[in-house]
Amino acid sequence: MLEHGGNLRAASAQFDRPLSNWLDLSTGLNPHGYPAPDAGASAWHRLPEKCPLLVQAASRYYGAPHMLAVAGSQAAIQALPRLRPPSRVVVAAPSYAEHAHHWQQHGHSTREVPHALLDAAVSDCDVLVVCNPNNPTGHTVPRERLLSWRETLAQRGGWLVVDEAFADVAPANSIADMAALPGMVVLCSVGKFFGLAGLRVGFAGAEPALLDRLESLLGPWTVSGPAQHVARAALCDRAWQARTRERLAADHARLSAILRDSDLDASGTALFQWWPMEEPEPLWRHLAQRGIWTRLFLHGARGIRVGMPPDEPGWQRLITALNEWKNQS
Secondary structure, rough: OOOOOOOOHHHHHOOOHHHHHHHEEEOOOOOOOOOOOOOOOHHHHHHOOOOOOHHHHHHHHHHHEEEEEEEEEHHHHHHHHHHOOOEEEEEEEEEEEEEEHHHOOOOOOOEEEEEHHHHHHHHHEEEEEEEOOOOOOOOOOOOHHHHHHHHHHHHHOOOEEOOOOOHOOOOOOOHHHHHOOOOOOEEEEEEOOOOHHHHHHEEOOHHHHHHHHHHHOOOOOOOHHHHHHHHHHHHHHHHHHHHHHHHHHHHHHHHHHHHOOOOEEEEEOOOEEEEEEOHHHHHHHHHOOOEEEEEEOOOOOOOEEEOOOOOOHHHHHHHHHHHHHHHHH
């Protein structure tokens, strides 16, 4: 199993620090998640039928004409490679490691290609996978380029898979509204922006025939009743969404300034920042020894990713640790 952020139990064991004494910045999740409403007794008691109201709410929110609710976008990431014969797959690099891993696991010829070389790679693959914005760097591909790639791939029965797990903070660049075009697959998640990773709810947007195949492969009852109830409420709450985008934008500006003051050349989104380092482990360890858990990248793009602190004590804890690092460097 690949390594991911949020593994606080491993951090606690490695650094001999109680779980309650960590500032977890390792996941890029909104630290002020949507306040989950009470799902009611029936949501817990009944088998979770597919809820058309949830799908309608998702279609309105993402702008996609056809969507399928899945148990987090991770479920679709794992299933999509099983819906194609052996194919030539290109995954934009660096990227969320689960994409390349699962295409490789299911017999596809898979290679990772830097973003700067993707234009050329499109002519020599059947499937192109792009995180947009990218995890961990925050790099964003313009809509026009994505649409051009999709057209090229679709002409030979190929797919463009766009993972928009972090796109909610800047929806203007989302391509979910084009998800019904031939060869287009868009993956969305309520885990990041809504801070509801524990729900395990995501959505796939694509042509209806492809969504039917994906649904058949995943089987019944993929999303629990309580999760459907909470996700629908979050997707419909436009006032909360607007307030949250404003707050995250302010936090983004603050974190960017803090990292610049620490001489760290960071990029990212309004949910996380990432910076490259030839030797990132000493800084990662310095932060961990002070109870600040960040995401360490040692393979491919080497660097560190941090999310937004949840409160003022968290901000001050991060600032103090970075100042200590800068002063001793």
